[in-house]
Amino acid sequence: MTTSGFRPTHVVPQNGMPAWEAPEPGRPTVPLDALLPVQLVERRGDWGHVLCANGWSAWVDGRLLIAVPQDPPAADGPIARTADPRPLLSRTEQALARYRTxxxxxxxxxxxxxxxxxxxxxxxxxxxxxGEAVWLYDSHQGCWVYGDGTRLSPYGADDAPRDTEDPGHAPTQVVSPDGGM
Known part of the structure; x- marks a missing residue:
């Protein structure tokens, strides 16, 4: 079941990540799966409150989430290395078939x-x-790509974010899906 209006803003890192019921280290819950698309709905310092497509939510270390752009790359932009979606779709089908078998x-x-x-x-x-939009994980390139049916463009990498010199502890911020705060 997908929550109505769910639009991923981030992806869980490739090794998954721990999650908590509340922004307190003493209240762990089920960890999030690797590469799970999530929607960041609130920030509280380093903590991030995320919503999953099925409506489940949890608190995570928001610094480790991999941001993906809200607006897919324009169709008239430069063609990326993975411009034709068919080879990636074929690899995805083959991997899924191997798993199913x-x-x-x-x-x-x-x-x-x-x-x-x-x-x-x-x-x-x-x-x-x-609908016409598709986000596929390209394991050969180590990134998510966005497709509009005719071409694929890079969408988000699975590399961990770089540490900043002073990540700070900002006050609670409500994060809207359009990228604003």
């Missing part, structure tokens, strides 16, 4: 847990489709 074999007891982990090691897929 492994799940089916695990369910039929044709694989044990260790063989399943071995078979799925290194598989990485990320897809968000919203």
């Amino acid at each position: 492994a799940v089916e074999e695990l369910a039929e007891a044709a694989l044990d847990g260790e063989a399943f982990r071995s078979r799925t090691a290194g598989l990485r897929v990320g897809v968000v489709i919203d």
Whole structure:
């Protein structure tokens, strides 16, 4: 189930990240999955309150979130290395098919847990489709790309943000999906 009006503003880093029920280290909850698209709805110093597509929310270390631009690159902009979406879509389908096959074999007891982990090691897929727009994770380039049906453009990298000299502890800020605060 997707929350109405959900628009990702950030992506969880490639190794996932811990999450908390409140902006307090003593109240941990379920960690967030790697490369999960989230919407940052509030900042409280280094803490970030994020909303997931299914309506679940949590507090995270906001400094570690990977920002993605709100406005996809213009279709008339320069063509990126991954301009044709078909090869990436094909790789995504192949990775998903490999995972599905492994799940089916695990369910039929044709694989044990260790063989399943071995078979799925290194598989990485990320897809968000919203009408004509698509966000795909390109594991070869290590980044998310945006597609409009005709071409793909870089959208957000999965490298960790650089530390700033003084990240400070700003007061609570409500962050709107359009990028304003």
